[in-house]
Amino acid sequence: xxxxxQPVRGTHDLIGDDARRHAHITACxxxxxxxxxxxxxxxxxxxxxxxxxRTLGETSDxxxxxxxxxxxxxxxxxxxxxxxxxxxxxxxxxxxLAKDLPLKFYGWGPMFRHERPQKGRLRQFHQxxxxxxxxxxxxxxxxxxxxxxxFLGALGLATRVELRLNTLxxxxxxxxxxxxxxxxxxxxxxxxxxxxxxxxERNPLRILDSxxxxxxxxxxxxxxxxxxxxxxxxxxxAAVRAGLDALGIPYVVDERLVRGLDYYSHTAWEFVTADLxxxxxxxxxxxxxxxxxxxxxxxxxxxxWAAGIERLAMMIDLPPDRRHVVAVIPVGDAALLPxxxxxxxxxxxxxxVEQGARGSVGKRLERAVKQGAAVALILGEDELAxxxxxxxxxxxxxxxxxxxxxxxxxxxxxx
RNA sequence: GCGGGCGUAGCUCAGUUGGUUAGAGCGCCAGAUUGUGGCUCUGGAGGUCGCGGGUUCGAUCCCCGUCGCUCGCCCCA
Numbered sequence: 001x002x003x004x005x006q007p008v009r010g011t012h013d014l015i016g017d018d019a020r021r022h023a024h025i026t027a028c029x030x031x032x033x034x035x036x037x038x039x040x041x042x043x044x045x046x047x048x049x050x051x052x053x054r055t056l057g058e059t060s061d062x063x064x065x066x067x068x069x070x071x072x073x074x075x076x077x078x079x080x081x082x083x084x085x086x087x088x089x090x091x092x093x094x095x096x097l098a099k100d101l102p103l104k105f106y107g108w109g110p111m112f113r114h115e116r117p118q119k120g121r122l123r124q125f126h127q128x129x130x131x132x133x134x135x136x137x138x139x140x141x142x143x144x145x146x147x148x149x150x151f152l153g154a155l156g157l158a159t160r161v162e163l164r165l166n167t168l169x170x171x172x173x174x175x176x177x178x179x180x181x182x183x184x185x186x187x188x189x190x191x192x193x194x195x196x197x198x199x200x201e202r203n204p205l206r207i208l209d210s211x212x213x214x215x216x217x218x219x220x221x222x223x224x225x226x227x228x229x230x231x232x233x234x235x236x237x238a239a240v241r242a243g244l245d246a247l248g249i250p251y252v253v254d255e256r257l258v259r260g261l262d263y264y265s266h267t268a269w270e271f272v273t274a275d276l277x278x279x280x281x282x283x284x285x286x287x288x289x290x291x292x293x294x295x296x297x298x299x300x301x302x303x304x305w306a307a308g309i310e311r312l313a314m315m316i317d318l319p320p321d322r323r324h325v326v327a328v329i330p331v332g333d334a335a336l337l338p339x340x341x342x343x344x345x346x347x348x349x350x351x352x353v354e355q356g357a358r359g360s361v362g363k364r365l366e367r368a369v370k371q372g373a374a375v376a377l378i379l380g381e382d383e384l385a386x387x388x389x390x391x392x393x394x395x396x397x398x399x400x401x402x403x404x405x406x407x408x409x410x411x412x413x414x415x
Numbered sequence: 416g417c418g419g420g421c422g423u424a425g426c427u428c429a430g431u432u433g434g435u436u437a438g439a440g441c442g443c444c445a446g447a448u449u450g451u452g453g454c455u456c457u458g459g460a461g462g463u464c465g466c467g468g469g470u471u472c473g474a475u476c477c478c479c480g481u482c483g484c485u486c487g488c489c490c491c492a
Contacts, residue, residue: 006465009483066490083492111492116416118485120492127492195489211488270492281492308492331450359445365452380450394452 010115010123020321021313022126026108028154029128029307033106036147038130041105043087045112049077054295055086055263066113068123080112084129085288085304092133093297101134101300108309119314120279126309130285133292136301138236141267141287142243148283148305149249152271155316161271161282163251165241168258169225169233170265171290177228178204188218205258225255233266240267263290267303276311283307324375324414327368327394328355331380339379342389342404349408351415369394375414377407 007013014022030040049069068080081087084107097103108128115121130147132140145163152161168174181204185192189200193212200207208219229237244251251269259268264286271283285305292300326346330339343353354371356364361378368376378390378399388401391410402410 006483113491115490116488117483118487121490122492125492198489206490278487279492284492306492311492329451360448361450362448362452363445367452369452376451378450382450390450392451397452399451 008123010117012122012124017318018313021316021318022309024319025155025309025312025316026128029106029108029151032147032151032154033130035150036104036143038104038106038147041088041091041107041131042109043084043091043107044081045110046078046080047087047090049079051086051090051295052079052082055089055291066115068112068114082111082113084109084111084127084306085131085291085302088129088131088133088304089291089295089297089302092292092300093295097133098298098300103131103133104135105129105131105133107131118278120276120308120311122310127306128309129304129306131302131304133302134300135303136289138239138243138267140301140303141240142247144285144303144305145240145244145267145269146247146249148271148285148307151307152283152312155312157273157282157312157315160275160315161273163249163269163271164254164257165244165251165267165269166254166257167225167229167233167237167240168265168268168286169229170236173225173229173233174265177223177225180223180228181205181207184222185218191218208256208258219256236266259286261288263288263294265289269305271307273315275315279311281308282311282315321372323352323372325368325371325373326351326353326411326414327364327371327373327376328353329361329364329368329376329378330355331361331378334381335379335384338384342377342379342407346407346411351411365392365394375411 012018049067052067067082069077070079072078088105088107092098092103106129109126110124111127112124114123117123128151130144132144145165149158149163152158169177182200185196185200185204185207189197191214192200192207193210193215196207196210196212196215199210207215208222210216210219241251241253257268257270266287266289268286269284270281272280273282274280276282283305284307285303287301287303289299289301289303291302292298328339328343328346330336339355343355346353354368354373356367358364359367365376374394376392376394378392383389383401386401388403389407390399391402392399400410
């Protein structure tokens, strides 16, 4: 049993700069998503296990080995969400939102996967998430990819990520291709790696991006997805590409980029980076037109993406804190309550105020400077008696007495 | 889940061919300076040497296990 003071394996605390990085990322995300007309959504971090089994498939790795499931006191099997899409789809059905289509959602929060932790991979991690429902046209694909592109750009990562794009085709194209692939790999099954042999059973498309050198030789001769696309699927992908070209969003087509789950169709994409080792995917998305129907709802188009906040946090530069902190420094016991009242008044007036409570005036000034304060207000018996407060500019060290009544005005530059 | 590397103070790290009180820098607290900061000086707090077992007269050091981190695989954000 691990000591109680240790966090659970693969979890971590967000404190200080880590917390600020996360806050900055979610703030950027909200700003960009709102500009695209998305509305916020928050769903529970756990669902009935069935929700994930129905949507992710019994055989997917996420469900088979990565899921945090437990039985609650009522005997129900519950699962901590490994991703957001299933919960959003369930919420769509639970709340009868079909009448409100189309819908554009943005959300974020913790996700849970029981995996071996490594850099950029945690058991509790955080994602920002976009889900578009009821928009079957390629314009939605273009818009949603553009949203991700703008989001990464807002974080200053435009030059450090590359957009990889592929199509899986519609259901018919995909089924035909899958069959051809199974045929081909079955013919070479004696030369496939053990991992790929397993993939042949439950997820043959995944063999295409195997890292095993032997597999790669076989993959070279494998049938191409592009050759199995029917005209409608080809036209859809061409429209998506034309849209990205028109918006000036660069991408590379990567035919080995696949999605394992059956309900995915058409566009799949990832923004990848070389800066994070084995966990290079920073944002991944796809179209999931079959999902809602698979859950028992009406046939409803869906497309979305998720990005890992921790992975992004490792890449961004933390923007400087631009708050102006006003430090209030009482001198002597008699000044303590008046100083607190002063701090209270200034906070209500919209200033950011830190009030020192310990040590000499020198210590308090020192602490104020370290906290990033730009100006200090010194309030002692002398000032109290005269109805003023001493305003000290911490950069220039200039001091001036300011009548209490004029304080807000005298602090205007530091608001 | 599989394989490799690493765990000494809050942080970055020294150290011991196994030997008595485990060190440094930075950070933190305090004093010099009882109403004035960024420098300097002085002092202080802070360590089950990850945890458990073994070998040994003696283990932070060697061995085993375990927990955690890390790199890769699987998979994915």
